[in-house]
Amino acid sequence: MNTLWIKQRLKIVGATQEQLAQAVGRDRAVISRILQGKQPLRLDWVDAFAKVLQISADELLRQSGLPTGGPGREHNPPRPRIIVGISGATGVIYGIRLLEILRDLGVETHLVISRPGVMTIAEETDFSVAEITARADRHYRIGDIAAPIASGSYRTMGMIVAPCSVRTMAEIATGATSNLLTRAADVVLKERRKLVLMVRETPLHTGHLRTMTQLSEMGAIIAPPMPAFYTRPASLADMVEHNLGRVLDLFDLEVPALQRWGE
Ligand SMILES: Cc1cc2nc3c(=O)[nH]c(=O)nc-3n(C[C@H](O)[C@H](O)[C@H](O)COP(=O)(O)O)c2cc1C
Structure with a gap:
């Protein structure tokens, strides 16, 4: 340009x-x-x-x-779309901040929040659900399995589940999906699009680790929100920002302020 x-x-x-x-x-x-x-x-x-x-x-x-x-x-190409899922693991701020960053990058966001996700939002933040959905271009009810993102014919770049609970992760791994969040993730996998799961649990038992291996073999990217310390983060916000910048690298989306090793 x-x-x-x-x-x-x-x-x-x-x-x-x-x-x-x-x-x-x-x-x-x-x-x-x-x-x-x-x-x-x-x-x-x-x-x-x-x-x-x-x-x-x-x-x-x-x-x-x-x-x-x-x-x-008619010349306008459609804006790139990313589905954002917020499940009930701790760290809902990842999903909230992700919506803001994607908005600034000009990416169209499609948001779905699980019911435990709504609970963790209330536990961990002062945001109302309405304030969070307002940060997305479109948002859907968790039970709305007729939503566009439930179909592979609706084109997206992929999906980021931030944070991803063990329950949601396990459901995606089996394909026996019970809500729109996991159905959308299943669709992303079947269409061979990019699925990034910011899985948050610790410690992990062998079943969790096997599920992660299975998902990785199926094409998903397991990207637990683990802070990097070489950037000398001064705050939790710095850590969140760096983690999300690295996740968006996976979509070739450049977060301008991202601190990179060696640069
Ligand atoms: C405050 C809070 C924090 C939680 N943190 C985690 C977590 O870090 N990881 C996890 O797998 N589950 C966590 N849970 C439990 C999940 O919310 C629970 O397993 C739920 O059934 C997940 O449902 P979902 O995957 O549909 O969101 C947490 C629950 C609460 C209330």
Whole structure:
């Protein structure tokens, strides 16, 4: 994307990055990342950007090198989609923060929370369920097995269960799924898409370990939320951020602030 053109246009019309941020309801840091080429411009933000830059949306698409199209924006490719599952293991903050990061990366999120997940949210955080579902593009009831994500014909990049309880993990491993979260995970596996399970339990018995091996053999990625200390985390938030950044690496999604060894 030709971000230089957008920067020059900002100067010409005397507008600021702050105005772009306000137009799309995001922080200036997000705009800065887009203009540095570190993050793609969300296609549903094109109209708001075009207004600030005082040009048509098609002109913006043309000048910035994004594909243009006819009326009704048929040219817009669908945004990448990721399903986020929050189950009843401790560490629901992983799922909540994941939704926020994916939103900033322009990924469409589809959220499903198990009933014990709702309980752990209440135990561990001050968020209401509504505040969490508001962070997702779409959310579904745990019993809604007719939801789009229950079908392989609904295309997604895959699914992240954050955190993943042992019960949910075991159910996914058997294929005998009893709710939308595990059904969606089963679909992701059968379609050979990416399934990442942030399994949280300790200590683990041999049955847990065998189930993990079985899932890994089936194509799932077992990614327990284990902190890295080489980044010298100053807070729990730092640890959560690093863990999630490494999980999103698996989807080739770049979290700009991720501290990497050797860089
Ligand atoms: C506060 C709290 C923390 C829990 N932590 C864990 C955990 O870390 N790992 C786990 O496997 N289960 C944990 N559980 C138990 C699960 O919630 C329970 O097994 C539940 O049946 C899982 O259902 P789900 O997989 O449908 O979410 C926890 C329960 C509560 C209330």
